[in-house]
Amino acid sequence: MDLITEERVNTDVIAISDSDRLNWITIVVLVILHIGAVAALFMFSWTGLAVALGLYWVATGFGISLGYHRLHTHRSYKVPKWLEYFFAICGTLTLEGGPIFWVAVHRIHHHKSDKLGDPHSPRDGAWWAHVGWILIGETKHNNTRMMGKYAPDLARDPFYVWLNNYHWLPILVLAAALWAIGGLPLVLWGVCLRVVCGLHATWLVNSATHMWGSRRFATRDDSRNNWWVALITFGEGWHNNHHAHPTSARHGLTWYEFDPSWIEIKIMKLFGIARSIHVAKVDSGITDREAA
Numbered sequence: 001m002d003l004i005t006e007e008r009v010n011t012d013v014i015a016i017s018d019s020d021r022l023n024w025i026t027i028v029v030l031v032i033l034h035i036g037a038v039a040a041l042f043m044f045s046w047t048g049l050a051v052a053l054g055l056y057w058v059a060t061g062f063g064i065s066l067g068y069h070r071l072h073t074h075r076s077y078k079v080p081k082w083l084e085y086f087f088a089i090c091g092t093l094t095l096e097g098g099p100i101f102w103v104a105v106h107r108i109h110h111h112k113s114d115k116l117g118d119p120h121s122p123r124d125g126a127w128w129a130h131v132g133w134i135l136i137g138e139t140k141h142n143n144t145r146m147m148g149k150y151a152p153d154l155a156r157d158p159f160y161v162w163l164n165n166y167h168w169l170p171i172l173v174l175a176a177a178l179w180a181i182g183g184l185p186l187v188l189w190g191v192c193l194r195v196v197c198g199l200h201a202t203w204l205v206n207s208a209t210h211m212w213g214s215r216r217f218a219t220r221d222d223s224r225n226n227w228w229v230a231l232i233t234f235g236e237g238w239h240n241n242h243h244a245h246p247t248s249a250r251h252g253l254t255w256y257e258f259d260p261s262w263i264e265i266k267i268m269k270l271f272g273i274a275r276s277i278h279v280a281k282v283d284s285g286i287t288d289r290e291a292a
Contacts (some may be wrong), residue, residue, distance in 0.1 A: 061234045068087075
């Protein structure tokens with residue numbers, strides 16, 4: 001889906017990393033979250049574990065895999081607007097930024113994948129690809145006007161503009177609710193530990209799946225299919241498949257490539273919720289659209 005021009009991509013890459021200075025706000029937040037994640041292990045409870053796993057599915061599964069990535073970025077399928085909004089709210093619970101920011105950065109990644117201008121290529125270093133790219137310079141999470149140039153479809157929607165500006169609000173509401181229900185231990189499990197695991201899982205798609213794994217398709221980048229990343233990211237680890245067929249809602253293209261998000265899309269289709277689903281036809285090397 002070519003929603004932005006090469007000229008805009010080049011401009012955007014410069015704007016995202018416009019400084020060599022450390023972003024101390026991001027660093028402090030990440031340090032606090034990691035300390036909280038370690039502390040959670042000393043306050044173990046089955047309730048805390050269940051809450052963390054449930055919220056991981058909601059935030060990383062619904063929010064990132066089904067929402068920010070396959071729906072909002074690549075428009076691989078369509079759902080009712082209320083569900084599209086719900087997935088976006090779930091995405092903010094990962095602390096990976098609002099929908100306009102996330103979508104803009106990911107579209108740039110596809111246009112410049114593993115080339116000059118890719119925001120997070122391992123060719124610039126594994127650490128850089130994993131987390132370094134968000135620790136240097138201004139991350140532009142709240143620069144909705146600038147990032148909206150590279151996600152114009154979302155920037156035209158007042159709800160997405162509002163959510164991008166206040167992407168931190170849903171997780172604060174969640175933290176307050178968890179505190180009211182179970183106090184500090186539930187906050188540590190449902191926010192700190194869950195967010196840290198979700199962040200590293202998503203970052204592994206940026207780093208590990210461009211370094212380790214197999215390549216089914218001869219794409220112009222270094223993307224790989226990595227089974228263990230796929231297991232913790234709801235199917236996002238079949239990254240070479242995805243780069244070969246970016247608009248395909250299905251990433252695991254064979255029976256042994258477990259893709260939970262694709263299973264959920266098929267379930268939504270069964271109930272008439274998902275439609276206009278794009279699916280890669282491996283034999284023909286094209287991406288087709290299923291009948292709604």
